[in-house]
Amino acid sequence: MKGIRRLAQHLDISIGTVSRALNGRSDVSEETRRRVIEAAAAMGYAPNQAGRSLRQGNTNAVGFMIELGSDASSNNDNFFLGVFDGVQSALARHHLDLVVLPCATDEDPTQYMQRMIARHLVDAMIISATHRRDTRIDVLQAARLPFITLGRSATEGEHPWIDLDFAGVARRAVDRLAAAGHRRIAVAVPSNDINLGFVFLDSYKSALTANGLPFDPALVFRVPSSEQGGYQLGHDICAMGDRPSAVVLNYELLALGLYRRLGESGLTPGRDLAVIGFREGPASRFLAPTLTCFRLSLRDLGIALGEALLASMPAYAEVYPQGIVRRIWPMELVPGESDRA
Amino acid sequence: MKGIRRLAQHLDISIGTVSRALNGRSDVSEETRRRVIEAAAAMGYAPNQAGRSLRQGNTNAVGFMIELGSDASSNNDNFFLGVFDGVQSALARHHLDLVVLPCATDEDPTQYMQRMIARHLVDAMIISATHRRDTRIDVLQAARLPFITLGRSATEGEHPWIDLDFAGVARRAVDRLAAAGHRRIAVAVPSNDINLGFVFLDSYKSALTANGLPFDPALVFRVPSSEQGGYQLGHDICAMGDRPSAVVLNYELLALGLYRRLGESGLTPGRDLAVIGFREGPASRFLAPTLTCFRLSLRDLGIALGEALLASMPAYAEVYPQGIVRRIWPMELVPGESDRA
DNA sequence: GAGTGCACCGTAAACGTTTCTGGCACGATC
DNA sequence: GATCGTGCCAGAAACGTTTACGGTGCACTC
Numbered sequence A, B: 001m002k003g004i005r006r007l008a009q010h011l012d013i014s015i016g017t018v019s020r021a022l023n024g025r026s027d028v029s030e031e032t033r034r035r036v037i038e039a040a041a042a043m044g045y046a047p048n049q050a051g052r053s054l055r056q057g058n059t060n061a062v063g064f065m066i067e068l069g070s071d072a073s074s075n076n077d078n079f080f081l082g083v084f085d086g087v088q089s090a091l092a093r094h095h096l097d098l099v100v101l102p103c104a105t106d107e108d109p110t111q112y113m114q115r116m117i118a119r120h121l122v123d124a125m126i127i128s129a130t131h132r133r134d135t136r137i138d139v140l141q142a143a144r145l146p147f148i149t150l151g152r153s154a155t156e157g158e159h160p161w162i163d164l165d166f167a168g169v170a171r172r173a174v175d176r177l178a179a180a181g182h183r184r185i186a187v188a189v190p191s192n193d194i195n196l197g198f199v200f201l202d203s204y205k206s207a208l209t210a211n212g213l214p215f216d217p218a219l220v221f222r223v224p225s226s227e228q229g230g231y232q233l234g235h236d237i238c239a240m241g242d243r244p245s246a247v248v249l250n251y252e253l254l255a256l257g258l259y260r261r262l263g264e265s266g267l268t269p270g271r272d273l274a275v276i277g278f279r280e281g282p283a284s285r286f287l288a289p290t291l292t293c294f295r296l297s298l299r300d301l302g303i304a305l306g307e308a309l310l311a312s313m314p315a316y317a318e319v320y321p322q323g324i325v326r327r328i329w330p331m332e333l334v335p336g337e338s339d340r341a
Numbered sequence C: 001g002a003g004t005g006c007a008c009c010g011t012a013a014a015c016g017t018t019t020c021t022g023g024c025a026c027g028a029t030c
Numbered sequence D: 001g002a003t004c005g006t007g008c009c010a011g012a013a014a015c016g017t018t019t020a021c022g023g024t025g026c027a028c029t030c
Helices: A003-011 A015-022 A030-043 A049-056 A077-092 A109-118 A135-142 A166-179 A195-210 A227-239 A254-264 A298-311 B003-011 B015-022 B030-043 B049-056 B079-092 B109-118 B135-143 B166-179 B195-210 B227-239 B254-264 B298-311
Strands: A061-067 A097-103 A124-128 A147-150 A161-164 A185-190 A220-223 A246-248 A274-279 A292-295 A326-329 A332-334 B061-067 B097-103 B124-128 B147-150 B161-164 B185-190 B220-223 B246-248 B274-279 B292-295 B326-329 B332-334
Touching (some): A003 A015, A003 A030, A015 A030, A049 B049, A077 A097, A077 A298, A077 B079, A109 A135, A124 A298, A161 A166, A166 A195, A166 A274, A298 A326, B061 B109, B109 B135, B124 B298, B135 B147, B161 B298, B166 B185, B166 B274, B220 B227, B298 B326
Parallel strands (some): A061 A124, A147 A161, A161 A326, A185 A220, B061 B097, B061 B124, B124 B147, B147 B161, B161 B326, B185 B220, B274 B292
Antiparallel strands (some): A292 A332
C-alpha cells in the first residue's frame, strides 16, 4: 500500500477525504483536516505528480528552454542564473516550479521544443534568444501552450514578450559618442540571425542620422557573440586603413576579447579607440580602463518574466490582470573610462 | 477524443496495438508498426508523460539541481552550461532528458530537494557544489533515488561521485612555486563549508610539508568564491606587513578581483606576487599577464557524469557495468606568466 | 482432420490522484 | 412530525498510458 491510500488507511478515512483535506477543499471538518495534514507530514507523504497531472491536466511546472549550442544564446551562466532566480521567485508564490530545459548542441532546438511539449512536462514555457524568424514560436502557438519570449521576433503572433532595450542602448551609445565629437563610430552585431541584431543595427543607423552622421557599411562588424568574437572584432578594426574612432558593442563578453586584441596592437581602449560595452557583468567590472556599459537587475527581469507569463496563463490571469505583456526592459548607463578617447 | 485513442481510432486498431507499435514491442506486424509510426508523426502524437509515468513508475527524466544562492555558483563563467551539454548528450542516447532544477536564493536547498523528490519529477538526480556535510545526500538516500554528486562530501554513504582534482591542483601549484624558490606561499579557500575547501587546504598543507616548507595559518585566506572575494583577497594581502610571495587560488573568478586589487596598489601579478589560478575560463584567458591555471573539458565532464549516473540506475546498469563510480577528474596545467615572480 | 504452435491483435486492469455524485446524520423549520 | 438544508464523508469514475492475458486465424504436423 502506497501513496494516498496508505495515508487514508492509517487514518481510517477515505482517500477522497484525504485529498480534499490536503487541497484545502471546504467540505472537510477542521478536525479531520488537521489530522490529515499532521499525518502527511509525519509519514512524509506528498502527492505523486504523475497522478495529479493526469487527473488535473496540468503539471504545476514552467519550463525555461535554453540553447546550449548556438552562440545565439548570447548569454552565459551568469546571465541565466540571475534570471532563473527571479523567475523561480515569481512562480513559487503560486506553487509553481521552474524547470530549465537545456537543448544540447547536437540537437535541433525546434525538435527539442516539440518533444518537450509532447511530453506535457510543463504548463507554460519561457524561451530566450529569439531569432528573427523563430520556429519555436510557431510550435508553441500550434500547441496552444502559454509562453513568453525573452527577446522579440519577426514571427507573427500575439504572444507576450520582454526584450532588453537594445534600441535604447545603441541610441544612447551613439549619442554619447557623437556628443564627444566622434564621427566614425563602428558597431558590432551578431553574425547569426538573432533578432536583437536587427534591432541594434536599426537603432544604430537612425541614431547616426539623428546626429547628422553618415552610415558607412564598412563600420558594421558581424562577429560571433563570444570573447572570440570580440578578439576578431579587434583584429578587423586594427587591420583597417581608416580606423573608426569609436565602437559600440552588442554583447557583454565582446569587450574582453576586444581589450585583449587592442592590447596586442599596443592600443588602449579609451585613448586609441572609444569603447561602449553592453551589459555590465562580473568580468566587465575588472577591465582596465573601466568599461562604459549598461546595467540591469537580472533578478527583477526574471520576476517580471515570471509574472508576465502567469498573466498569460488562464489559471492565473485574474491574479495578474496585465493582459499580454509586451515590454522593453530599461538599462541604465554606467559611465566608465573606456569611451574617453 | 484525444491522445492515443484518437490515433487508434484514426487507424482503426486498438490502443494497445498503437502503444506496442510505438514502444517497439515484438508482437506487432511490421506493416502495422509502420502505419502507426507514420500516423503518429503526421498527427503530431507523442505519449502524454503523466500517463506514461503513472503506469511505468518512471519519468524518463534526470534532474540536475543547482543552488542559485550559494556564492560558488553565483558567477561561474559558463561552468554549468558546459556540463549540461555533456550530461544531456550522454542521457539522450537512452531517450532520457535532462531537466535543470534551480533552487532560488530564498529557498532552503534541502527542502527544495525534498519537494522535487516528492513530486516524482525525475528518475535520478545530479547535485553539485557538495558541502562537507550535505543533508541533500541524506534526503536522496532516504528516498532511494539514484544520484551522483559533482564533488565529494564527508556524508557517509556509498553513492557515486565525480570530483575535480582539487588536491592535485593544490599540490602541483605548491610544487611549482616551491621549485621556483617561493617559501611563503598563500592559499585562498572558500569561506563557507563547501567540501572542496577542505580538500584543497589539506592538499596545500601536505604539499608544503613535502617541499620542506612550514605551514603558516596567517597565509590561509578565507574569501567568498566570487570576484569580490578575489578583490578582498588582494586587499588582505596588500595590508599584510610580511606579504607572501605567491598565492594559490581555488576558484576561477578569484583571479579577476585579485588582479584588479593588486593593480590598485601598483602591484603586478607575476612580478610582485606569483599567482596560480584555478580553472581556465573565458574570463581568465584575457588577463594580463596571462594566468597560470588548469584546464578541463566541461563537456567531457558532463558526459562522464551522465554515464556514471546511468550506471547507478537499475534500468541501465547492464549497459554501463561500471558499478559505483568514484572518480577524480584530472585537470591539465596551462602555464602562463602570472607565476613568474 | 484434429492438434500444435505462432504471429498478431483486442480487452481490460492497473498506476495515484482529484472530483463528481450520492448519502447519512443532525438540527432547524413550518 | 414530515420536510428541508447543511456539514461531512464514502464510493466510484475519470485522466492517458502500458502491459498481462486471452483469443483468433493460419500454417504446419502427424
